[in-house]
Amino acid sequence: MTFFDQVHAVGPALALYVGAGAVLSADLLQGRRAAIWGLAVVAGVVSLGWTLAQFVFGVETGALGGAVRVDAFSIYLAAIIGGVVLAVTLAAREWASVLEQAAEFYALLLVSAGSMVLLAQADDLITLFVALETTSIAQFILAGVTRNDRSSEAGLKYLLTGAVAAAILLYGFAFLFGMAGTTSLEGIAVWVASAPEAQRLPLMLAFVFVAVGIGFKMALVPSHAWAPDVYEGSPALVATFLSVASKAAGFAVALRLFYTALGGGDTFIAQDWGKMFAVLAALSMIVGNTGALLQTNAKRLLGYSSIAQAGNIAVGLAAVAAGSTAGPSGVLFFLGAYAVTNVGAFVVVSLVADRLGSEQIADYAGLVKRSPAAAIVLSLCLVSLTGIPPTAGFVAKVYIFNAAVQSGERWLVALVALAVLNTAISAFYYLRWVRTMILDEPRDATPFRASGGVQFVLAVSAVGVLLFGFDPSPLIHAAQNAAAALL
Amino acid sequence: MLTLFLLLPVAGALIAIALPAAREAEAKVIALAFTGLNLTLAVVMYAVFDRGIEGYQFVERFEWIQGASAGFSVQYVVGVDGLSAPLIVLLGLLSMVSVLVSWKIDVKPKQYFAWLLILESAVAGVFLSLDLIQFFLFWELELLPMFFLISQWGSGRRVYSATKFLIYTLAGSALMLVGFLVIGFGAKTFDIEALTKTPPQETIVPLAIVFWAIMLAFLVKLPVFPLHTWLPDAHTDAPTAVSVMLAGVLLKMGGYGILRIVLPLMPNEAHDFSKILATIAGFSVIWGAVITLRQTDLKRLVAYSSVSHMGYVLLGVSALGPVGLSGAALQMFTHGCITGLLFVMVGMIYDRTHTREIAKLRGLMHHMPLIGTVFIVAGLASLGLPAMSGFVAELTVFLGSIQAHPAATMAAVFGVVLSAGYILWTVERILHGPKTHDFHDLTDAKQWWEITAMTVLVVAIIGVGIWPAVLTDTVRLGIEPIAKIVEAAS
Numbered sequence: 001m002t003f004f005d006q007v008h009a010v011g012p013a014l015a016l017y018v019g020a021g022a023v024l025s026a027d028l029l030q031g032r033r034a035a036i037w038g039l040a041v042v043a044g045v046v047s048l049g050w051t052l053a054q055f056v057f058g059v060e061t062g063a064l065g066g067a068v069r070v071d072a073f074s075i076y077l078a079a080i081i082g083g084v085v086l087a088v089t090l091a092a093r094e095w096a097s098v099l100e101q102a103a104e105f106y107a108l109l110l111v112s113a114g115s116m117v118l119l120a121q122a123d124d125l126i127t128l129f130v131a132l133e134t135t136s137i138a139q140f141i142l143a144g145v146t147r148n149d150r151s152s153e154a155g156l157k158y159l160l161t162g163a164v165a166a167a168i169l170l171y172g173f174a175f176l177f178g179m180a181g182t183t184s185l186e187g188i189a190v191w192v193a194s195a196p197e198a199q200r201l202p203l204m205l206a207f208v209f210v211a212v213g214i215g216f217k218m219a220l221v222p223s224h225a226w227a228p229d230v231y232e233g234s235p236a237l238v239a240t241f242l243s244v245a246s247k248a249a250g251f252a253v254a255l256r257l258f259y260t261a262l263g264g265g266d267t268f269i270a271q272d273w274g275k276m277f278a279v280l281a282a283l284s285m286i287v288g289n290t291g292a293l294l295q296t297n298a299k300r301l302l303g304y305s306s307i308a309q310a311g312n313i314a315v316g317l318a319a320v321a322a323g324s325t326a327g328p329s330g331v332l333f334f335l336g337a338y339a340v341t342n343v344g345a346f347v348v349v350s351l352v353a354d355r356l357g358s359e360q361i362a363d364y365a366g367l368v369k370r371s372p373a374a375a376i377v378l379s380l381c382l383v384s385l386t387g388i389p390p391t392a393g394f395v396a397k398v399y400i401f402n403a404a405v406q407s408g409e410r411w412l413v414a415l416v417a418l419a420v421l422n423t424a425i426s427a428f429y430y431l432r433w434v435r436t437m438i439l440d441e442p443r444d445a446t447p448f449r450a451s452g453g454v455q456f457v458l459a460v461s462a463v464g465v466l467l468f469g470f471d472p473s474p475l476i477h478a479a480q481n482a483a484a485a486l487l
Numbered sequence: 488m489l490t491l492f493l494l495l496p497v498a499g500a501l502i503a504i505a506l507p508a509a510r511e512a513e514a515k516v517i518a519l520a521f522t523g524l525n526l527t528l529a530v531v532m533y534a535v536f537d538r539g540i541e542g543y544q545f546v547e548r549f550e551w552i553q554g555a556s557a558g559f560s561v562q563y564v565v566g567v568d569g570l571s572a573p574l575i576v577l578l579g580l581l582s583m584v585s586v587l588v589s590w591k592i593d594v595k596p597k598q599y600f601a602w603l604l605i606l607e608s609a610v611a612g613v614f615l616s617l618d619l620i621q622f623f624l625f626w627e628l629e630l631l632p633m634f635f636l637i638s639q640w641g642s643g644r645r646v647y648s649a650t651k652f653l654i655y656t657l658a659g660s661a662l663m664l665v666g667f668l669v670i671g672f673g674a675k676t677f678d679i680e681a682l683t684k685t686p687p688q689e690t691i692v693p694l695a696i697v698f699w700a701i702m703l704a705f706l707v708k709l710p711v712f713p714l715h716t717w718l719p720d721a722h723t724d725a726p727t728a729v730s731v732m733l734a735g736v737l738l739k740m741g742g743y744g745i746l747r748i749v750l751p752l753m754p755n756e757a758h759d760f761s762k763i764l765a766t767i768a769g770f771s772v773i774w775g776a777v778i779t780l781r782q783t784d785l786k787r788l789v790a791y792s793s794v795s796h797m798g799y800v801l802l803g804v805s806a807l808g809p810v811g812l813s814g815a816a817l818q819m820f821t822h823g824c825i826t827g828l829l830f831v832m833v834g835m836i837y838d839r840t841h842t843r844e845i846a847k848l849r850g851l852m853h854h855m856p857l858i859g860t861v862f863i864v865a866g867l868a869s870l871g872l873p874a875m876s877g878f879v880a881e882l883t884v885f886l887g888s889i890q891a892h893p894a895a896t897m898a899a900v901f902g903v904v905l906s907a908g909y910i911l912w913t914v915e916r917i918l919h920g921p922k923t924h925d926f927h928d929l930t931d932a933k934q935w936w937e938i939t940a941m942t943v944l945v946v947a948i949i950g951v952g953i954w955p956a957v958l959t960d961t962v963r964l965g966i967e968p969i970a971k972i973v974e975a976a977s
Contacts, residue, residue, distance in 0.1 A: 388631065389624040395552070398620060398664070405668040408691050413669060417700075420661035427657050431634070432650075439638055439646060473552055 001060055009063035009070045010121070011050040012078045016085070016114030019043020020107040027103030037093050040106040044086035047117070051078040062123070066184060069123035076332060076482035077120035077252045080339045084245045085113035087460070090453040091347045092237050095354055105145050109241065112138035116249040125173045125183040128253060132169070132217070135249065136162045139242060143234035154233025161226045162216060169213020175206035176261075188261040197268060207273050210257060211280065217250025219243075219303075220310045221283040228291065228303030232359075236350030239299055243306045244342045248335045251313055259320050259328055260486050266323070274321025277314045278415050284311030285422040292429045298349045298359045301429065302342075305385060308426060309338060315412075315419055316400040322407035328483035329476070330396075330403040336475050337384070337392035337468055344461030345381040347454060348374045355448045361433055366442025374450060375437045377458045382430040384465045387423050392468035392475075397423065399476070488532060489545050489565040489615050492575070495525050496582070496608040500601035511597045515590060518600035522583040522607065529579035536572050538960055541968050543568050543617065543680060551621075561677065565615040569965025570746055570816055573958055574614050574739055577823045580943060581735040582607040585728035587940040588831050591838075592640065592726070599640055606632035606732060613740050619667040619677040619748070623660070626704075626744075629737065630656055633729070641724040648717075648724040655717040659707035666700035670752060683751040683972065698756035702749055708741030711771040711801055715794045722790035727834030730786070734793050735827035739819045742800040746816065750804070751969050754976035757807060761891070764805035769895030771798035776905035780912075785836065785843040788913060789829045792869065795902055796822050802892070802899050803884040809963075809970035811887025816962045818884055821868075821876035821951060828865040828944040832858060835937060836917075839929045847925075848917040855931040859918045861941050866910040868948045871903055876951035879959070 007014065022039045026032070059070045068074075088109060096102040115134035122128035140162060144155025177183055179202055180191040195203070215223035231239040258277075263270055288308025295301035313334050320327035351374055352367070353359050368375035384393030401419060404412040450458065468475050499521030503514040537544060543566030551563040567575060585603060592599050609632065612625030630653055638649035671677040673690035690697060707714045718738075722730050750757050757764075775795030782788035796818070803815030835858050836851065837843050852859040868875035871882075881903065888896045932938060951958050 383631070389628050394624070394627070398623075398668075401664065402668050402672070405665070405672050405691075408672070410691055413665065413692050416668065417662065417665050420664055421658075424654070424657045424661045428654065431653065435638065435646065435650075438635070471551075476552060 001063070005060045006063050008054070009059055010068065010118070011054070012047045012082060013114040013117040013121070015047040015050055016043055016110045016117065019046070020110035020114070023103050023107045023110065033097055033102055036103050036106060037089070037096070040089045040110060041086070043110055044082060044089050047113075048079065048082035048086055051075055051082055055079075064127075067124045067127040068118065068121035070121055071485035073252075073255075073332075073482040073485040074117075074121040076336075076478055077248060078117045080248050080336060081113055081116045081120070081245050084241065084248075084339055084343060085109060087343050087347070087457045088237050088241050091350065091457045093453045094451040095235070095237060095350065099145070100147065101145060105142065108138040108142050108145070112142065112241070113245060116245055119249045120252045122253070122256070123185050125177065125185070128256075129170060129173060132253070133166060135246070136166065139238075139246065142238045142241070143230055145238065146235050150233040151235065154230045157233070158226055158230045161223070165213050165216030165223055168209050169216075172206050172209030172213055175202060175209065179203065179206070185256060185261045189263065192262055192267055192269065195268075200269065200272070203262075203269050204272055207258070207262060207269070208276065211254075211273070211276060214250055214254050214257070215280065217246050218254065218310045218313070219247060219306050220280050220314055221287055221307065222280075224284060224287065224307045224310070227306055228295075228300045231303035231306070232297055232300045236299060236346055236353050236359075239302070240343055240346035240350070243302065243346065244339050247306065247310060247313075248339060251317075251331055251335055254317060255320070255328060255331060255486060258317065270321045270323070274318045275411065277321065278318040278411060281311045281314035281318060282415060282418055284308060284314060285419060289422050289425045289429075292426070295429070296361055298352070298361050298364070298433075301361065301433070302345060302349065305426070305430070306342075308422065309385070311422070312397065312400060312419060313338075315404050315415055318415065319400070319404040319407050319412060322404075322409045322412055324403045324407035326399065326403035326406055328486055329479040330400040332479035332482050333399050333472070333476055334396040336479065337396035340461050340464030340468065341381045341384040341391075341393055344377050344458060344465065345385070347457050347461070348378040348381075351450050351454055361436060364433065364437045365440035366445065367437040369442055369445050370447050371450065373455065373458060377462045379434045379437060380462055380465050382434050384469070386427045386430045388427075390466065390469040392465050392472065395469060395472040488528065489567065490547050492525055492528050492532070493565065493608055493611050493615060495521055495528070496604035496611075500604040500608075503597050503601045503604065506597055512593070514596045514600040515586065515592070518586045518604055519583070521604060522579070522586050525607065526579035526583050529576045532567065533572055533576050533961070536567070536961065538569075538964055541568070541964060546617070561620045562618050563621060564617045564678065566617050566680075567615065569961045569963065570969070571614045571743070571965070572961055573816075573820045574736070574743060575611065577739070577820055578607065578610055578614065578736050580947060581731055581823060581827050584827060584831065584940045584944060585731045587936040588731065588834055589726070589728040590934070590936040594640065599636070602632040602636050603728060603732075606636070610732075610736050610740065614743060617679045619671055619679060619682075622679070622744075622748070623664055623667055626660055626663075626740070629740070633733070633737070636729045637721060637725045640726045641729070642726075643724045644720070645724040648720040651717045652721040655707055655714070659704035659714075662700040663704035666697045669697050679748065683968075686752050686754065686972070694753055694756050695759065698749065698753045698760065702745070705741040705744040705749065706767070706801075708744070709738060709797045709801060710741070710794060711767050711798060712774045712794065715771075715775075718794060719787050719790045722793075722830075723784065723787050727830060727837075730790075730830040730834070731827045734790070734830055735823040738793065738797055739823055742797070742804070742815060742819045745801075745804050746812065746966075746969060750807075750812075751972050754973045757973060758976060761805045761807055764801060765888070765892035765895040768798045768801035768805055769892070769898035771795070771801065772899045772902035773905070776902045776909065780905065780909045783845055785845055785848070785913070785917070786830070786833050787843075788845070788909065789826065789833055792906065792909065793822070793826055795906060796826070796869070798902070799881055799884045799899060802888050802895060805895070806888035806891040807973050808887050808891065809966060809974075810883060811891070812966045812970050812973075813959065813962055814880060814882075814884030814887050816966055817876075817880035817958060820958060820962075821880045821948070824944055824947045824951075825865055825868045825877055828861070828941070828948065829869060831940055831944065832862040832865055835932060836862075840926060845913065845916055849920040850918075850922050851926065851929075852918040853922045854926050854929040857931045861945060862918065863914055864945055864948070866914050868952070870907040870910045874949070874952045876948050876955075876958075879952065879955045
């Protein structure tokens with residue numbers, strides 16, 4: 001493997017890191033905001049383009065001495081993460097132009113995203129942990145980037161809970177390493193396959209710790225409590241990044257750790273962790289949906305919704321454990337559909353917060369008269385989050401529920417029944433918001449316009465939500481390829 | 488051809504939305520053109536429909552979501568048989584009527600007519616789908632236009648009613664999806680035709696639970712007591728056209744689902760629970776009729792009468808024989824025309840008098856003889872007068888169910904007496920009686936759209952009444968295969 005093969009393998013992450021360095025240098029030397037924004041966009045485009053190049057021209061699988069593994073799975077996630085970071089950067093131009101630390105914002109965003117790409121590639125517990133921590137530390141600062149009281153509080157809260165989660169995760173890793181004697185995921189997989197039944201209890205301890213630690217990234221119960229607070233406190237665009245990219249990275253790690261290393265379906269431990277995720281999924285859906293019912297703040301509502309959606313995806317993880325063939329691709333498809341949907345929703349929230357200076361859902365009244373595009377895109381995204389056709393969210397839910405039923409386990413059918421009932425509950429608060437935007441009369445009907453970047457992101461999101469709703473086959477195909485690479 | 492039927496209204500909706508604001512009044516013309524075109528298409532389809540062969544015709548299919556390798560593939564497949572063909576004609580007919588009765592809508596007409604057209608597409612999707620997932624997709628899709636039509640163009644507590652409608656239906660359909668997934672996984676296919684040939688035997692959840700999970704969604708939609716409370720609210724607050732669509736075709740989705748999916752796929756469970764279904768049906772008929780008698784609002788009265796009349800559909804189904812099932816299918820078509828017409832008439836009366844309070848209405852016959860006469864025709868058809876379509880349907884239901892469920896049938900026959908009571912009493916109260924000064928300046932129905940809307944429905948009602956074969960021959964063709972499966976299971 002030549003040096004260039006190595007560079008090619010980690011290219012998408014590298015582009016983001018170099019972009020972060022360039023942004024900081026430009027700020028130091030020149031300090032022109034447009035240039036800084038331009039560099040960040042270029043970094044995002046190069047990263048996404050590089051991911052595409054890996055997909056089209058192929059790539060050597062192992063790199064950096066086996067620390068990372070670049071395959072269809074990591075490419076799929078790098079595409080999601082690259083897409084999200086590009087969307088956030090494009091939408092942030094106007095908002096960040098008044099920000100005191102605009103360069104730091106872009107640099108941290110790029111560093112965090114680069115580490116997420118590495119996280120999706122990690123094939124070793126050490127790489128995984130380092131990438132995870134780099135992502136998190138950048139995000140802690142991002143959450144507090146506006147430097148007002150609420151933003152700082154959000155950053156600190158995120159830091160404290162994140163530190164605890166990281167410690168627990170590391171403890172779980174220590175167990176795994178202690179038993180398997182290796183930090184390589186493949187090594188652990190080999191060891192689990194031949195592990196004696198007596199190792200069941202320590203293994204269970206290990207994966208419970210790991211799930212709690214990773215659950216922090218996914219906003220899954222019991223590591224969910226930060227999400228509404230941090231989303232509410234941090235700027236909407238940072239919350240976009242946290243809710244979409246972070247969740248995708250978290251579930252990617254979960255798939256690698258549990259599906260690849262601990263084995264799905266055929267290992268003696270699979271039923272145990274499957275049932276654990278089933279319980280966590282059920283709790284997340286209930287906590288998220290009942291919590292969201294009472295919210296009046298848009299970002300807080302999306303925070304609870306994010307917990308509930310994590311529950312939906314965890315249904316897919318449970319299906320993976322039960323040996324459902326559609327399980328892994330179901331999780332990945334959901335992540336893709338969720339990304340286009342949630343980016344659209346959060347960018348509208350950011351736009352409204354910017355123009356109206358409010359995040360209260362009551363202030364969205366009559367939004368359709370003030371900015372028809374924003375209202376329609378947000379409505380579409382909320383319909384997709386509910387899971388009503390013809391949107392990507394509908395296909396994603398049916399896909400994951402089908403995967404769970406397909407496993408042939410009764411406890412999973414019961415879980416799916418709970419999940420669809422939760423969908424009906426969620427319709428209440430998602431569609432109530434739609435109703436406010438479209439039906440209620442605005443207190444002040446002055447129209448407002450979004451900047452070009454925001455308009456572009458919203459258009460892409462809306463097209464994605466509808467496209468993957470009408471013709472999901474390409475994304476399903478990609479998700480299935482990615483899932484096939486996991487084994 | 489069927490795909491065209493499905494897509495034409497969507498195309499119409501897109502054109503209507505794309506109209507410039509200055510020409511928004513033309514949205515109704517576009518809506519009329521497209522619904523008219525669709526009705527023509529439906530009638531042509533019905534005429535060309537081959538009554539010599541059983542099974543689905545005009546089938547179009549392609550693989551929509553290709554994912555067979557991971558066990559998730561969904562196909563797009565549409566087709567009609569004797570059961571769905573009349574419902575498609577009904578849908579085409581009532582869609583056009585609902586555009587006609589909306590002729591004076593001037594609040595956001597572009598959006599209004601676009602939603603109305605999308606509603607037609609969604610309901611058509613339900614009647615035409617031959618794949619469970621696709622069926623579910625259209626079933627859910629229909630909620631969006633309904634929600635917006637009621638909540639934006641309705642009256643009274645319109646947002647409350649629209650939300651109630653949405654939540655009832657969503658809660659009902661949530662479990663339906665689980666049921667479909669369990670069946671689909673057990674049989675390794677979601678294709679309704681294939682599932683009908685080889686009903687699932689072994690599923691991971693007992694079929695009895697699946698039966699009720701799916702049945703619940705259809706019973707909410709039908710609706711039957713005690714799942715009906717969304718219906719009067721939705722009707723009362725909906726604009727006239729939406730009431731016509733709701734009573735005329737949306738309720739039929741419930742009956743259609745039972746006949747198309749529940750009975751052929753789970754015939755054994757249908758036998759196990761037929762007593763329960765008959766009891767619900769009988770109770771629904773009587774209870775709906777008694778509540779109807781007590782209504783003071785004209786529109787609510789017609790709405791509750793629907794609860795009573797849809798009870799006949801369930802009664803026919805619960806008999807599980809060819810005659811009862813045919814009766815149920817006939818009742819769906821005729822109730823669609825009759826109640827559609829009743830709502831049209833109520834709308835016309837309300838437009839003129841601005842009240843729906845029965846107590847305030849009297850002597851209308853003096854001022855509007857045409858509206859009064861057509862109202863009486865619709866009322867008589869509703870109470871099952873011979874030579875009108877309602878009679879044919881109800882008689883067939885009773886003939887089919889009397890042996891299987893004598894008690895429930897007797898109760899339902901008594902329901903006919905009650906319905907004669909509330910219809911004639913209403914006619915007497917609002918149409919007859921002395922002239923009143925309040926209404927001296929009212930005009931009769933003179934506009935071409937009003938005349939057309941009334942005429943097509945009256946012709947359909949009386950036409951089927953005196954020449955039932957035009958409908959029964961086709962329905963029998965659709966019912967026979969279902970009846971065979973159900974009888975073989977007993």
